[in-house]
Amino acid sequence: DTEVTQTPKHLVMGMTNKKSLKCEQHMGHRAMYWYKQKAKKPPELMFVYSYEKLSINESVPSRFSPECPNSSLLNLHLHALQPEDSALYLCASSQEFVFSGNTIYFGEGSWLTVV
């Protein structure tokens, strides 16, 4: 089973709203990731959690706030977003992070539209 589950599939939010994206994996992976993807572009790394600790923040604006409640769950809290934040948000996981030979598995993504 190489499944990463993301909810919701689609989210429309106003610029003053607070919402969250959720991600879950049960593969025993200890690294989890958030990526942002614009149409027809490759995914861009936002955050990496390794063993439930934030390892990388790719200079992401503070209106995006990640949270890793346990080794299976990853959240992305959204507040005061801008229309240009509209994109596909992808969660991913891998066995480890600091190990270049590991394989990264992606979820189906959450489509976010900011109005």
Next chain:
Amino acid sequence: GQQLNQSPQSMFIQEGEDVSMNCTSSSIFNTWLWYKQDPGEGPVLLIALYKAGELTSNGRLTAQFGITRKDSFLNISASIPSDVGIYFCAGHGSGNTGKLIFGQGTTLQVKP
């Protein structure tokens, strides 16, 4: 930083034709991963390569980790309409970092 050059950018082929796409880098990579992404979906892993020279098949797909560790190719044989999508190469560069570097993608269209 390390970059991947993926080509071609797009392809429009007839059903039944074979397809080849590749990724190159000016620096060494330790792993190569090939993903396919359908519209509105997340990338799905097709093939993972971990050793220089490795040649791996997955059904009609074949991928190779270049012997110089600076390139990889993906071949699709006898294409079918459901092969349509965007194909991304990705890899882990030297330095034992877990950050995945992506190519810009190859958009494949198949004419029935």
